Amino acid sequence: MNRIDVSDWLVDDQEPLGKDPKIWLTPNGEDLPIGDPSTSWLFKSAKSGEHPNGRTYRRYDDYVEVIVHELASLLGIPTARALLAVRNEAEGVISRNVIRDSHSALTGDMSLLGTPGYVSCSGDDRVTPRPGHNLPNIAATLDGLKGPSNTPYEDWSAIDVFSGYLMLDALIANNDRHAENWAVEYSMIDPLDPDRLAASFDHGSALAASIEDSACRKKLLGIEKFCEKGLSKRFENQRQTLVELWRASLDVSSDRAWSWSDRLMELDESHFERLCNEHQFVSEPRASLMINILKVNRRRILECSPHR
Structure with a gap:
């Protein structure tokens, strides 16, 4: 590419x-x-x-x-x-840019300000914990908001779409969903234009991107334990796995959010191999590690899917 x-x-x-x-x-x-x-x-x-x-x-x-x-x-x-x-x-x-012209964004951090128990993460380098960055507070903040514009989810509730973001995080082993890595879009000129959850962004920390090539084979040998260590480090409950966090999001969402795992079940794993191998500058060990992260986490998500 x-x-x-x-x-x-x-x-x-x-x-x-x-x-x-x-x-x-x-x-x-x-x-x-x-x-x-x-x-x-x-x-x-x-x-x-x-x-x-x-x-x-x-x-x-x-x-x-x-x-x-x-x-x-x-x-x-x-x-x-x-x-x-x-x-x-x-x-x-x-x-x-996921924000439309004539619109602006409030980060999750800004949206949660004033929520009882929430402590701002702005300018804070701490990885864990994130007081108040939890699903009940996020659901309350997103209450009444719609899904991203120009997508099939414009009439969905924002929390149903956010649940999809959390399933994606669990699949790709992204533990960097802090409160400045999601946002709400609002119009600067039309007060009747509803506030919306912005499309998801900033996924560069996923799929073991920070691991050097020489360590990929070792991680691959212990892939099950490696994936189980994918914790929600940017949320209040830092001991919760990313899969558990996604599953818990279904409790604050409507039945529409269940469809995300249905789509994952329908997605053939051959896509993982194609996506991870098509970039010629990625080494074979790294591609293999990424593919297996996706396969293991897909299985873990589907094992606790509400439709299972």
Whole structure:
């Protein structure tokens, strides 16, 4: 898969959220394979990890962002479109803005402010725990809101769609769903335009992206235990597995949310192999690890599906 060169794209703004530098860009040109050329995209450089001995290595967040978006599309889960990119020779990924023109976003953190027991995570580097970031508070905050615009879920309740995001997290082993990694979209000009849950975004920490290549085979040998260690570290209950968190979300959602696991059951596992192997710069051990994470977590999710 070729990277899109965004070196000459126009810089709109710096992204203030997150620890790593990111910039918003607008395409400068025509006939680019990205759809609407007026849409802004967030460019994130490929990250580096650090070995305990101080040696650094390349992480694979950029590839994972692309794979997760394509996987989510197969499941019908709304996510930010992601494409491999390069900017001034720096490899990375561009992620499409999920907020429409004339609209703005409130992060989950901002939406939850004032909720009894909630402690803001803004500017806080703690991984665990996240007081007040729990399903009852999220459901209450999303009460009355609709699903993302321009999707089949515009008339769904926001919490039913959010349950789909949590199932995706459980499938891809994404434990980075903190309160600034989901958002509510609202209109800045039309008070009758309902507030909506924004499409899901920022999945680069999933599928063991932070693990260096040399460790992939070892993780693969203990894949069951590795997947069971996928905990909801960005939520109040840090001991809950991602699968348990998704299953608990069904208790605060309507029966519509049950359909997400039905779609997962219908999805053939051959798609996992295709998606993880089509990026020629991903090593065989890494591709195998990602494929097996998806297979094991798919089975774990379906084992506790309400339709089982």
